[in-house]
Every structure is written in C-alpha cells, then in structure tokens.
Amino acid sequence: xxxxxxxxxxxxxxxxQEVTLRCKPISxxxxxxxxxQTMMRGLELLIYFNNNVPIDDSxxxxxxxxxxxxxxxxxxxxxQPSEPRDxxxxxxASSFRTSPNSNQPQHxxxxxxxxxx
Amino acid sequence: xxxxxxxxxxxxxxxxxNLTVYCNSSSVFxxxxxxxxxxxxxxxxxxxxxxxxEVKKLKRLTFQFGDARKDSSLHITAAQTGDTGxxxxxxRNSSASKIIxxxxxxxxxxx
Numbered sequence: 001x002x003x004x005x006x007x008x009x010x011x012x013x014x015x016x017q018e019v020t021l022r023c024k025p026i027s028x029x030x031x032x033x034x035x036x037q038t039m040m041r042g043l044e045l046l047i048y049f050n051n052n053v054p055i056d057d058s059x060x061x062x063x064x065x066x067x068x069x070x071x072x073x074x075x076x077x078x079x080q081p082s083e084p085r086d087x088x089x090x091x092x093a094s095s096f097r098t099s100p101n102s103n104q105p106q107h108x109x110x111x112x113x114x115x116x117x
Numbered sequence: 118x119x120x121x122x123x124x125x126x127x128x129x130x131x132x133x134x135n136l137t138v139y140c141n142s143s144s145v146f147x148x149x150x151x152x153x154x155x156x157x158x159x160x161x162x163x164x165x166x167x168x169x170x171e172v173k174k175l176k177r178l179t180f181q182f183g184d185a186r187k188d189s190s191l192h193i194t195a196a197q198t199g200d201t202g203x204x205x206x207x208x209r210n211s212s213a214s215k216i217i218x219x220x221x222x223x224x225x226x227x228x
Contacts, residue, residue, distance in 0.1 A: 108159025
C-alpha cells in the first residue's frame, strides 16, 4: 500500500520566493496534518484538517503560511514570501479518525527538506 | 501550554546494553504514543498506551504509562544497532483532538 506521499523531497530557494509543498494522504484517511521539524523546536503541528476542513491552524506561524485541502487526496502548504527562518523539514501525516479523541496512529510522509537562502 | 519533556536528549551506548528514556509532563494525558524516526524518514508509531500504569511490550522494547498519566518511559533491553533513531513521545489530552510531540531522544547504538 502506498503511504503518505510528499513532494518535493528537497527544495532550495532564495528568500522572497513562493514555496509550495504537496501531500497526498493515504487513501481512505479523513484527517491530514502538517508539521514542521527543526533541531531547535522539534516537531510542531502547523495545521490539521478533518474531512478536508481546517480544524486548527493555531500552529501556523504567520500569515505568510497558508494551507489548503481541495479534496480528500491532496493538500498543499504554501509559504509566500519565504524567509531563511522557514528552513526546516516539513512533514505531512494522515490518519483515520473515528471520533475526535480516537487514538488512531498518524502515518507520516518522508518529509520535504526546505532550505531558504 | 502543555509540554512534553524527554530525557535524555542524546544517548550513545554500546550494543547489548540496556537503556531507559523518559517522557514527562505536568499535564495529564488521556493517551500517549511513542514514535521512532530514522534519518530522512517520518516518525513511525511504535505503541499507544491509554491506561495509567499500563505496560506494553514490543519485543525488546517495554513501554510504561505513569499511574497519573503524566509521564511515560521506554526501556530497551539488549540494544541493537537497528534501534538507532530519534524517539518521540506524543500525548493527547481528553479535550483536544490533536497530539503534542515531545522534544525527542536521539539514540545511537554503537556496534
């Protein structure tokens, strides 16, 4: 079975450019999560969707960050304009939640390593 | 703000030794999960514990949830080089539908 698929795996771009990260969750999963991981701050939840609807975006650092989930099989995280401090590994994860507090595992993609010069 | 502190941050031991890593918080969690992350990959779930005092075993790995559901430990017996990785605990409280990840323990097993 295909897991969570993220693209690109690596992106290097200059500050000020727009960056778009893509995620295809596992088929049948109804929750999707975007995380950012750095050595200093660890793994931080940015936003999550349930049934394609954003539920909690309190982790989105600034208005420069936006996320969409137009359908159950695709999500994007966009940074515009990008800054060097946005450099991190960005993970997408999906799960199948039967209730708000269900303990179903989150399945992570392999991440996008983003470097902003 | 709920925080999950993991200790130690880094641990390097010889193959065959035993080790324990800890996950602590001042908050109560309804459940706690442990993940392992290898370089270049995303975290992978190892176990979920939901009952205070619960102990779960996964081959050489033993996970325990504290009686008060504020802390957890992971014990590895006879560590192997394949155990190398970043170990993350993640907690969920009863009122939240999202989980919070700990700061992680980076484990290195030397052959």
